[in-house]
Every structure is written in structure tokens, then in C-alpha cells.
Amino acid sequence: MTIRTPPSRTTTPVAPRRSAPDALVVRRGEIAPGRARVNAPLRREGPDKLTGAAKYADDLVFPGAWFGATIRSTDAHARFVAIDLDPAFDWSKVAVVTAADIPGDNIVSLISDDQPVLVPVGGEILHHAEPLVLLAAADRETLRAAGARVTARTEKLTPVFDPLVSDHVFAHYEIAAGDLGKGFAEADVVLEGTYRVGHQEQLYIENNAMIAVPREDGGVAVHGSLQCPYYIHKALKRALRLTDQQAQVVQAETGGGFGGKEEYPSILAIHAALLARKTGKPVRMIYDRHEDLSATTKRHPAIVTHRTGVKRDGTLVAQDIDVVMDGGAYCTLTPVVLSRGAIHAGGPYRCPNVRIRARATRTNTPPNGAFRGFGAPQTEFAAEIHIDRLAEDLGLSPLDIRRRNLYQVGDTTPTGQVLRDSVAASEVLERAVEAAEFEGVRARTTAARVRRGGAGIVPSSSHTTGPDRTASGIGIALAWHGAGFTGSGEVKLASVASVELGADGRIRILTGSTEMGQGTKTIFPQLVAAELGVAYDDVEIAPQDTAIVPDSGPTVASRTAMVVGGLVIKAAQRLRAEVEARNPGRDFAAAYRDDAATHGPTRIDQRFEPYPGVHFDDETYHGDAYPAFGWAACVASVDVDLDSGEVTVRDVVAADDIGKVIHPTLAEGQVEGGTLQAIGYATIEEIKLRDGRYLNDRLATYIIPTSLDAPRITSILVEAPFASAPHGAKGVGELPMDVGAPAVVGAIHDATGAWIHDLPASPERILAAMGATPPTESPASSPGPVSEAAVEAAVEAAVEGPIDQGTDPRPDAPTDPLPLRGPGPDDERVDDGWHKE
Amino acid sequence: MSAYTFTVNGDPVEVDAPGMRRLLDVLREDLGLTGTKEGCGEGECGACTVLIDGAVVDSCLVPVCQVEGSQVRTVEGLALAGGAALGPLQQAFLEAGGAQCGICTPGMLMAASAYLDDGGGPDEGGIREAIAGNLCRCTGYTKIIEAIAMAAGDNRP
Numbered sequence: 001m002t003i004r005t006p007p008s009r010t011t012t013p014v015a016p017r018r019s020a021p022d023a024l025v026v027r028r029g030e031i032a033p034g035r036a037r038v039n040a041p042l043r044r045e046g047p048d049k050l051t052g053a054a055k056y057a058d059d060l061v062f063p064g065a066w067f068g069a070t071i072r073s074t075d076a077h078a079r080f081v082a083i084d085l086d087p088a089f090d091w092s093k094v095a096v097v098t099a100a101d102i103p104g105d106n107i108v109s110l111i112s113d114d115q116p117v118l119v120p121v122g123g124e125i126l127h128h129a130e131p132l133v134l135l136a137a138a139d140r141e142t143l144r145a146a147g148a149r150v151t152a153r154t155e156k157l158t159p160v161f162d163p164l165v166s167d168h169v170f171a172h173y174e175i176a177a178g179d180l181g182k183g184f185a186e187a188d189v190v191l192e193g194t195y196r197v198g199h200q201e202q203l204y205i206e207n208n209a210m211i212a213v214p215r216e217d218g219g220v221a222v223h224g225s226l227q228c229p230y231y232i233h234k235a236l237k238r239a240l241r242l243t244d245q246q247a248q249v250v251q252a253e254t255g256g257g258f259g260g261k262e263e264y265p266s267i268l269a270i271h272a273a274l275l276a277r278k279t280g281k282p283v284r285m286i287y288d289r290h291e292d293l294s295a296t297t298k299r300h301p302a303i304v305t306h307r308t309g310v311k312r313d314g315t316l317v318a319q320d321i322d323v324v325m326d327g328g329a330y331c332t333l334t335p336v337v338l339s340r341g342a343i344h345a346g347g348p349y350r351c352p353n354v355r356i357r358a359r360a361t362r363t364n365t366p367p368n369g370a371f372r373g374f375g376a377p378q379t380e381f382a383a384e385i386h387i388d389r390l391a392e393d394l395g396l397s398p399l400d401i402r403r404r405n406l407y408q409v410g411d412t413t414p415t416g417q418v419l420r421d422s423v424a425a426s427e428v429l430e431r432a433v434e435a436a437e438f439e440g441v442r443a444r445t446t447a448a449r450v451r452r453g454g455a456g457i458v459p460s461s462s463h464t465t466g467p468d469r470t471a472s473g474i475g476i477a478l479a480w481h482g483a484g485f486t487g488s489g490e491v492k493l494a495s496v497a498s499v500e501l502g503a504d505g506r507i508r509i510l511t512g513s514t515e516m517g518q519g520t521k522t523i524f525p526q527l528v529a530a531e532l533g534v535a536y537d538d539v540e541i542a543p544q545d546t547a548i549v550p551d552s553g554p555t556v557a558s559r560t561a562m563v564v565g566g567l568v569i570k571a572a573q574r575l576r577a578e579v580e581a582r583n584p585g586r587d588f589a590a591a592y593r594d595d596a597a598t599h600g601p602t603r604i605d606q607r608f609e610p611y612p613g614v615h616f617d618d619e620t621y622h623g624d625a626y627p628a629f630g631w632a633a634c635v636a637s638v639d640v641d642l643d644s645g646e647v648t649v650r651d652v653v654a655a656d657d658i659g660k661v662i663h664p665t666l667a668e669g670q671v672e673g674g675t676l677q678a679i680g681y682a683t684i685e686e687i688k689l690r691d692g693r694y695l696n697d698r699l700a701t702y703i704i705p706t707s708l709d710a711p712r713i714t715s716i717l718v719e720a721p722f723a724s725a726p727h728g729a730k731g732v733g734e735l736p737m738d739v740g741a742p743a744v745v746g747a748i749h750d751a752t753g754a755w756i757h758d759l760p761a762s763p764e765r766i767l768a769a770m771g772a773t774p775p776t777e778s779p780a781s782s783p784g785p786v787s788e789a790a791v792e793a794a795v796e797a798a799v800e801g802p803i804d805q806g807t808d809p810r811p812d813a814p815t816d817p818l819p820l821r822g823p824g825p826d827d828e829r830v831d832d833g834w835h836k837e
Numbered sequence: 838m839s840a841y842t843f844t845v846n847g848d849p850v851e852v853d854a855p856g857m858r859r860l861l862d863v864l865r866e867d868l869g870l871t872g873t874k875e876g877c878g879e880g881e882c883g884a885c886t887v888l889i890d891g892a893v894v895d896s897c898l899v900p901v902c903q904v905e906g907s908q909v910r911t912v913e914g915l916a917l918a919g920g921a922a923l924g925p926l927q928q929a930f931l932e933a934g935g936a937q938c939g940i941c942t943p944g945m946l947m948a949a950s951a952y953l954d955d956g957g958g959p960d961e962g963g964i965r966e967a968i969a970g971n972l973c974r975c976t977g978y979t980k981i982i983e984a985i986a987m988a989a990g991d992n993r994p
Contacts, residue, residue: 042931049939050927051920052872052912056940059871203974205876205884206940255874255940256974289877517938517975665934665980672977673937699881699972707965707978 040663041536044521045253057209057225057252062282065211066095067143068275070285071133071150072295076364076692077159078125083133086149094146095278097134099123102274104241108267109234112170112331115367117239117270125154126329127366128693129295131267136275136283159364159692163326164303166361170327171335173342175356175621177414183318183353187309190318191390195306195382196758197741199687199694200299200680202371203704204516206255207292208264212272213282219246220273226265227257228554229512233546235266240273251544257516258677259370262556263332264296293697297369298687300337300360301326304345304382309353310390314401316351323358323379328367334360337368339486341375343625344738346414347383348425348480349405354414364692370556372674373737376481377681381759384477384742389755398746399438402429402478415616417624422730424657424720428633429478431716432655436635441474445750448472474637475746479738482626483659483722483730484559487616490608490627495553497567499528499575500603505593507534510542510603512552513564518733519666520560524568526662527727531572533589550605558630558731561662563608566725571606573726578602611724628722630730631657634675634739636711638747645763645770649679649709649744655716659730664717670732671715678740680705686760843904845870846914856902861885863901864911872912872943876972883971886944887911893951893970912943915950926950926988935984937975945971949985959986 048054073080083098085091099106099120108115116123118131125132132152137143160166184190210224219242226232229249236247249269254261268285275283287295302325309318323345327334342358391401406425412418433439452468484490498510509528515521525539532539542548552564576588582599583591596602616623637651654675661667684703688695696702721728745756754769842851845868852863864870864887873896876884880895887896888910889903915924923931926949936942945968952967964985965978973981 043934043936045939046931046936047923047927049936049942050912050923050930050946051916052870052943054939055871056874058875059865061869204938204940205882205972205974206874206938207876254938256938258974289879289882519937669934669937669976669980672979673975674977676977677974698879699877700879704972704974706969706972707982708969710965710978712961713977713979 040665041522041526043519043666044525044541045515049253054253056206056255057211057223058286060211060223060252062211062213062284065282065284066136066138066275066279067140068134068136068272068283068285069143069147070131070271070291071135071147071152073119073125073128073130073132073152073154075125075154075156076128077157078154079157080119080121080123080125080132081153081155082121084151084153086151089146089149091146093137093142095136095275097274097278101278102239104239107238108270109238110231110263110266110332111335115267115330115332117267117274124157127364128691129366130329131271134271134275136279161363161365161689161692163301163324163361163363166363168362170331170360170362171338172359173339173357173621175342175414176354177412177416178353180318180320180353180355184309186311186317188312189390189393190307190309191386191393192305192307193386193389194757195304195385196302197378197381198301198759199368200371200685201293201687201702202256202258202260203702204256204258204260207287207289208261208268208296209286210265210268210272211282211284212269212276214276214280215246215248217246219243219248220276221248221250222269222272223250223252224265224269225254225261226251227254227261227514227516227556229514229544229546230551231263231554232266232269236269236273239270240277247546249546251514254514254516258372259374259556260296261516262370262554264369289699290697293699293702294694295366297332297367297371299371300334300368300375300378302341302378304379306382306386308386308390310394312394314391314394314396314404316349316405318353319346319351319355321345321356323356325358325360325375325378326363326365326368327360328363328365330367332367332369334368336486337370337375339375340482341379343415343482343486344376344480345379345383347380347387348407348478348631349387350407350411351405356414365689372677373734374557376479376734377678377737377741380479380738381741384479385745385755385757388475388742388746388749397442398476399433402476406478407480413625415625416622419629422628422659422720422722424631424718425478425480427718427720428631428655428657431718432633432635432653433476435655435714435716436474436637436651436653438474438476438635441637442750445473449751449753469642471640471642471751472637473640473747473749473751474635475743475748475750477634477739477742477746479632479735480629481558481632481735481738483628483630484563484626485557487618487625490559490563491610493553493608495564495567495608496550496605497552497564497571498550498603498605499568499571501575501579501592501596501601503596503601505596506540507532507538507592508540508542509568510549511564511568512544512546512549513560514544514555516555518560518670519663520555522666523561523565523662527565527569528572531569532576532592533587534592558733558735560731561729562659562722562725562731565662565727565729567606567608569726571604574604574606575602578604614724627724628659628730630659630732630735631718631720632735632739634736634743636740636743636747638744638751640748640751640766642752645766647683647744647748647761647763647766649683649711651714652679652711652740652743653714653716654736654739655718656732656735657718657720657730658732658735659722659725660719660728661717662727662729667717667732668715671717671736672713674733674736675713675740676705676710678737679711679744681759682741682744683760684709684762686762841901841905843907843909845909846911852901854901857900859897860887860899860901860904860909861896864896870911870913874940874943876940881972882941883944883948884941886947886971888947888951891951891954893948910947912946915946926953926985929984929988930981933984933987934980935976941971941973945973945981949988952985953989957989959989961986964989
């Protein structure tokens with residue numbers, strides 16, 4: 001299938017080095033299909049990244065630095081009885097830090113005060129990777145030898161691994177609208193379904209890394225791979241009892257985050273800082289992949305149950321949704337992840353009678369945390385598969401049921417939010433459908449499935465018995481994603497961003513927003529240059545160092561372009577007005593150098609002001625959950641190997657409404673990367689657990705898509721501007737993560753007739769589901785000649801094929817219990833957690 | 838310890854190191870060439886890809902004793918005019934958006950560079966094969982493939 005993108009395929013032309021970007025004029029209230037805009041500048045830090053000059057944390061050299069390591073629990077739940085240091089070992093060359101060495105609170109400061117920096121002796125160990133003791137030495141050999149001489153004595157306690165059983169609730173919400181009983185009474189069809197998704201690892205290619213350097217004022221500076229400098233700043237101050245000035249956080253070049261460097265770096269920074277304090281030397285804490293996979297946060301697993309009432313024409317009348325998320329051992333960001341998941345749980349569909357109940361509980365696994373999408377991919381996967389199943393039950397196409405119910409301007413969401421503007425559900429759906437030729441392809445793939453279905457000798461099986469060994473399918477998904485922080489989050493953050501005209505005539509942007517590949521360092525100068533009417537290269541961006549930049553809030557929630565981008569625009573507008581007022585008759589570009597020479601520096605600090613008309617009540621969970629929503633549609637085409645169950649995702653068309661496209665190449669890059677992460681989530685990414693421990697905790701066993709697994713991805717950018725942001729942008733990073741998985745699973749159903757309720761759609765699950773799926777048509781209505789060769793092939797398939805591997809498609813069917821690979825139970829965990837650094 | 842002599846980006850080097858020391862560590866720590874990255878240390882991610890006598894290898898899996906007498910090329914050797922200007926492949930990555938977070942980029946560039954050196958063309962299948970040992974989590978590979986195709990197209994006679 002050839003997919004042609006209706007908007008011209010956007011490759012950025014080479015910009016002359018000093019060209020100013022085109023100012024983009026977005027008409028309010030008008031949805032513009034994405035167009036490539038010329039003269040977007042090249043990535044600011046691109047040359048450094050392409051020549052090897054960019055300095056990531058592990059590239060930084062601090063003379064005399066020691067190496068640090070973490071001694072972790074090997075029990076999922078235990079009492080920490082004692083730490084034994086082998087008296088035969090020479091400990092004089094090793095720094096040992098325990099909870100007793102923490103000068104401040106033994107707490108990693110975040111939402112709840114439940115997570116210790118180090119478990120104290122006598123304390124409770126809540127997961128297998130729990131940090132107990134820190135070591136540092138001048139060289140790796142000594143460190144390794146010391147680590148082997150540390151023994152943690154514990155008394156095992158009973159662990160809890162099932163989030164449904166756990167009675168420790170981190171957070172719970174109930175969102176209700178209308179009258180559920182009345183809704184179900186009006187329904188012609190009621191469908192129930194339960195959907196499960198597991199852990200997913202962010203798998204940034206650069207592992208978590210932090211280097212702490214003692215400061216002369218008794219404080220500490222940490223240099224690391226991170227998303228949120230001020231989260232770490234706050235955590236350091238509290239655990240080490242430091243002043244604002246004594247705690248300094250500097251972002252090194254960061255090799256990917258995806259949420260995995262949102263909250264986790266806080267504990268790592270404290271660890272490094274404690275060792276630096278103890279030794280008086282810089283201490284390097286550079287995780288290797290194994291430690292990173294074992295100990296750092298993952299996407300929350302979730303179990304989502306839908307009971308939905310629908311009219312025969314496909315109109316939704318009642319949605320009763322239950323969401324349970326597995327928070328892992330500590331609270332981290334779970335309440336907000338759950339909140340976003342709950343608010344998005346119904347999908348982008350109008351329904352008058354809704355109840356969404358959500359809770360997150362504690363289990364004895366490492367804490368789960370932020371990951372691109374932040375709860376929404378889990379619940380929207382369930383919503384989308386459920387609506388596909390409703391369509392099938394009603395004899396509607398998956399496209400028609402979405403067209404019938406999708407949100408339009410004026411609709412009200414379950415939290416009572418009236419969608420006043422910037423609603424592009426229909427636009428993204430139609431653009432994706434058109435570009436992927438969805439209806440034509442679907443007609444052919446469905447006909448092929450019907451032709452295959454039940455034609456063979458496996459009774460009531462859609463298992464192919466014809467000559468086809470591969471089946472093709474096409475699926476579609478639609479999603480919404482709240483832009484920025486949930487509820488009153490942005491108001492509470494009260495972020496600040498600054499633009500400064502220095503006495504030397506340099507224009508600098510000062511924000512705490514970090515660059516981790518998504519393009520912050522390019523789009524901020526682009527926005528400010530456009531406001532000031534100066535060249536892109538004349539606008540600098542200050543380093544993300546808490547000693548220099550203000551707290552612009554965390555670099556998360558797709559909020560950087562929308563919220564902080566809005567602040568830098570406003571700051572630039574004020575700077576321009578001030579300079580032009582001092583220099584009548586001259587515009588900023590002509591006047592600013594003279595102005596700086598004459599009047600000295602001018603700095604504008606712009607603080608967030610609530611978007612007009614946006615109100616949310618955190619107590620009742622009623623109101624405007626987000627200032628605006630982004631909208632995403634995805635069409636996926638797959639081939640399923642009917643013998644092995646293996647899925648090849650061939651083509652994906654993604655249409656995303658991001659409010660305003662600031663930089664087409666960077667925005668497309670977000671859509672393409674997010675789409676592939678979602679495809680990995682859909683098909684191959686899975687964490688196997690045994691006794692609360694991740695079994696596939698190496699890159700050889702936790703697999704992500706390679707270039708050969710990746711489909712062709714066509715991205716279409718749609719613009720439905722958000723009126724309250726000065727530039728109209730709504731953010732892009734998380735949107736594609738919400739739609740990829742359900743589109744792929746929908747396509748697998750189209751190919752095979754099998755519904756996959758649990759992610760990932762592994763070959764095992766697909767074969768199991770296919771084996772028990774009733775034929776889509778009775779044999780009488782889908783006859784068709786069957787050749788002798790085909791019969792022979794069918795007999796072979798029946799004899800040797802995998803149809804006996806599973807026949808239970810129920811959502812609670814046990815999944816394959818043991819991994820094929822992964823370290824054995826005898827692995828010496830204490831020894832290998834820190835073997836290199 | 839013994840001394841190993843080889844060239845890095847054309848410059849002769851002599852390294853006094855244990856023979857089993859990883860080439861990755863020799864490059865990064867002994868020679869200060871930190872452009873080559875470590876992503877997994879077990880040959881899965883390709884972030885540490887370098888070229889040894891033109892062959893694409895993961896430098897985390899190569900002991901330094903194996904490169905005795907060889908020519909090693911790293912990302913630091915790709916720029917033109919002694920580092921003053923980007924090479925055509927680097928320029929194509931910059932223009933197409935093939936680098937996002939940048940951590941896989943040096944390895945990706947080396948794999949692509951070997952592909953182009955071997956006469957690889959702008960066809961998508963060939964490019965996908967050539968970079969299949971290099972994981973990227975940011976781009977979905979789309980713009981990396983575009984960039985390599987662009988560079989391959991530029992190179993055609």
C-alpha cells in the first residue's frame with residue numbers, strides 16, 4: 001500500500017545559518033491541516049551531538065572523582081536487620097554511607113513522604129531493588145571488591161504482588177456524570193470487557209547518571225541526566241539540609257528521558273551527594289543498563305474494566321469504567337498518573353452517563369512512575385479496544401462508531417468540562433483515514449478474513465487452513481490528551497521563565513526547561529526571535545543550572561512548548577515593549593544593542609497566570625481538567641504470520657493536532673518516535689516478573705523495536721490552536737503514545753478475527769486468541785473452493801501447529817508463566833547490581 | 838600491561854593498557870574521545886559503534902588487544918577540515934532531523950558511514966539493514982533513514 005501524505009512531506013530545507021524563522025500566523029478558531037513551513041532553524045545543539053562534542057553526564061571529567069555504587073535489597077519485602085561489613089576487608093579506602101549518614105530527612109521528596117533515600121537498619125524493605133547502603137572508592141576495582149564484602153541481613157516478610165489484592169491504596173478517584181442506571185436502561189446492547197497492560201521501560205539509550213561535586217559553601221552541585229532540575233533541587237535540600245544556594249543542579253546533555261528521568265534522578269542525586277559529602281570528593285554514580293532496568297521506574301501496569309451501554313446505531317449511552325493501577329512500592333507520581341488515566345478513561349467520546357472509578361495500590365515491586373502519556377496510554381488502550389468490540393457487536397465499522405461519538409465543540413466531558421474550542425477529534429480522524437485509505441483497505445482485509453474464516457478443518461476456528469500463511473489487517477484508534485498539568489497543577493506550579501537583554505547586548509532565555517531531544521533549545525529561541533524580530537542565532541539559551549535559571553516547572557506533560565513557550569513569548573513581548581518605549585521610533589531589532597549599552601541589562605521574569613475561564617475543583621474532581629486537549633488518530637497496517645503469530649507492523653499513519661506547529665521537523669520527530677514506542681508497547685515490550693523482580697532486566701532480554709521492526713510512519717500535523725496560549729501550541733510529546741497500541745491491536749483483529757485484551761500482543765497471545773475465536777462468518781456464507789494442497793497444509797497446521805497452546809481468550813487467562821530468557825534465580829544480585837561503576 | 842599501537846581517525850596512538858580492556862574504555866577514558874557512547878555494555882544497542890578497518894563493531898565487545906595495527910574510526914573523525922565543518926552525512930542528519938537526544942547518534946553515524954563507504958544507496962531496505970544493530974528510542978528511525986538516504990543520494994555519481 002502506498003500512503004501519500006496530503007500535506008507535503010516535511011523535510012526542513014537547509015536554513016541559512018542566520019535566517020530568522022518565519023513568523024507563523026495562526027487564525028483563531030480555524031483548524032489548519034499541518035503544512036511544512038520553511039525556514040525553521042536547524043537544531044541548536046545538533047552540531048555538537050553530531051560531532052561527539054556534546055557532553056553527557058558520563059562524558060564529564062572531574063579530576064579526582066570517586067566512583068559510587070548502590071547496595072540493594074534482594075528481597076521484595078523484608079525487615080532490614082543489619083548490615084555486615086567483612087572485617088577481613090580493608091575498609092579504609094572505601095566510603096560507606098547508610099541511612100544514619102543522612103543529615104536531613106530520610107525522604108525522597110515528591111508527592112508523598114513515603115520513599116526513603118536509604119532504608120535504615122530496622123526499617124522495612126519494600127522492593128527488591130531498594131537501596132540500603134552506598135559505597136564509594138577511588139577506583140572501580142576497589143569498589144567492586146568492597147561491594148562483594150557487604151552483606152545485608154534481612155528477615156523476609158510476606159510480599160504482595162497483585163494490585164487487585166493490595167489494600168494499601170495510594171490514590172483513588174471517582175468521576176461521575178449523568179445517571180448510569182438510566183443510561184444502561186436506554187441501551188440496546190451492553191458489553192463488558194477487561195483489558196490489561198503491563199510494565200514498560202522508557203529505555204532512553206543513555207542510562208541514569210549523576211555526578212555530585214562538593215561546593216566550597218558546604219553544599220553540593222550535581223551534574224546529571226535529568227528532566228526536572230527543580231525536583232532534584234527540592235529533594236537535595238530536604239535530604240541534605242541545604243539552602244537554595246548550597247544545592248545546585250546542572251543538567252548535562254541528556255540522552256532521552258520519556259518520563260524516566262522525571263522523578264528517578266532525585267534519589268540518585270541524593271545518593272551521589274551523600275557520598276560526595278562523606279568523601280569530600282566528586283562522586284560519579286553512572287548506572288549501567290542492568291542496574292537502570294532493575295531499579296528505575298516503569299510505566300504503571302493497569303487493569304481496566306469497561307461496561308458500556310450503546311444504542312443500536314452506535315450511540316454511547318452509558319460507560320462504567322473501573323481502573324486499577326499498580327503503583328509499585330512507593331507513591332512517586334502515582335496519584336497524578338492515575339488521575340490522568342482516569343480522566344482520559346472514556347476515550348474521546350461523548351457519553352451522557354458515566355462513572356469512572358480508579359484506584360492505585362501498592363505492590364512489592366520497584367516504584368512505577370512517569371512515562372510518556374502518564375496513565376493515558378493504559379486507559380485509552382482499553383477504551384479503544386472496547387469501542388472496536390462494540391462496533392463489531394453492532395455490525396458497525398470501527399470508523400463509523402468513532403465518527404458517531406467523537407467529541408465536538410460544545411460537548412461536555414465526564415468532569416463537566418465543556419469543550420469550548422480547539423477540538424479536532426474529527427479532523428485528525430478524517431486526515432488519518434484519508435491518508436491511509438482506511439476504508440478501501442479495510443474492505444479488502446475484512447473480505448480476506450471472511451474468506452479464510454472457518455474454511456478449514458479446525459472446527460470453529462478462524463485459524464487459516466487456506467494457502468494464506470499471512471493475514472493483513474488495518475486498525476484505527478483515536479485519542480485525546482490533556483495539555484499541560486492536570487487540574488489546578490499549573491496554577492500551583494506558578495512557573496517562571498525569563499528573557500534577558502544583557503548589558504553586553506546579548507539576548508538570553510532563562511528557563512528550567514530541559515532539552516532531552518525534543519527540541520526545547522531550538523523552539524524557545526525560535527519563538528523569542530520571532531517576537532523580538534531578531535535573528536534566531538542572536539537569541540541564546542542559558543544552561544539549565546539552578547544557580548542561573550528560574551523554576552519553570554518540570555519538563556514533563558507535553559507542557560514545555562505550550563506553557564513555558566507561552567511564558568517566554570510573553571516575556572519577549574514585554575522586553576520588546578520596554579526597549580521600544582525607551583527608544584521611540586525604533587523597533588527592537590534596531591535599538592536593543594544601543595539600549596543595552598545605554599541603560600544596562602533588562603530582565604523580564606514572566607510568571608504563569610491562570611488561563612482565563614479554566615477552573616477545576618480538586619476535591620470534587622469537577623471542572624476543566626485541562627486548559628485544552630490535543631487530539632490524535634492512528635491507522636496501523638499489520639501482517640500477521642498465521643503459523644507463528646508474529647506481527648509485522650508495516651505502515652502507520654499518525655495524525656496529531658498539536659495546536660500550532662512551531663517546528664515541523666521536530667514536531668514530526670516527536671510523532672514518529674512516540675508512535676514507535678507505542679508500537680513496541682503493543683507488540684514486544686514486556687517485563688516478566690518473578691517474586692517481584694524483573695527477570696528480563698538486560699537489553700538482551702528487554703527488547704525494543706529496531707529499524708527492521710519499525711514501520712513506515714507518516715505523520716500529519718493538524719493545527720487547532722489553543723486560544724489562551726499566545727502561540728496556540730498544545731504540546732505534542734505524549735499524544736502519539738495514546739493511539740499506537742490500540743491501532744495495532746485493532747489491525748491484528750482485522751487480520752485474524754482475534755481480540756487481544758492484554759498487551760503486548762505477543763505471538764503466544766495471538767495464537768491463543770486465534771485458536772478460540774469463533775469464525776467470523778458461518779461456513780455457509782463464506783464458502784470458496786479449498787484446494788487439496790490447502791487441505792494438506794491445513795492438516796499439517798492442525799497437527800504441528802500451535803493451536804493447542806491456548807484456548808482461553810478471557811482477559812484473566814493466565815499469561816505465559818515463565819520467560820524464555822533472563823537471569824536464573826541463582827544470580828548474585830548484590831554482586832551484579834553495581835559491577836562496573 | 839603492554840602497549841598497543843593502532844590509528845584512531847588517522848592519528849597513530851600507542852596505548853599502555855591491559856589487553857582485555859574494552860576498546861570503548863580506551864577511547865573514552867584513555868584517549869578522551871567521549872563521542873563514542875555506552876548504552877548497554879553487551880553489544881545490544883550499538884551506541885558504542887566504531888569502525889575497525891572499515892568494519893562496523895560494538896567497541897564494548899572488543900578488547901584493545903584486537904585492534905593492534907588496525908585503523909579505528911570514531912565519530913570524532915567524521916567532520917571535515919579538522920572539525921571545522923560537518924561532513925555530508927552529519928549535515929544530512931542535521932537537516933533531516935536524524936538526531937534528537939543524540940546519544941545513539943555517534944554509533945548511528947558510524948554504521949551509516951560504513952554503509953555509504955560500501956557503496957550503499959538511498960534505498961530504504963538497505964538502510965534499515967545497515968542500522969539494524971543501532972537502537973534509537975527517539976526518532977522511530979524515520980528521519981535517520983531519510984538522512985542516510987539524503988547522504989547516499991548526494992554521493993551518487
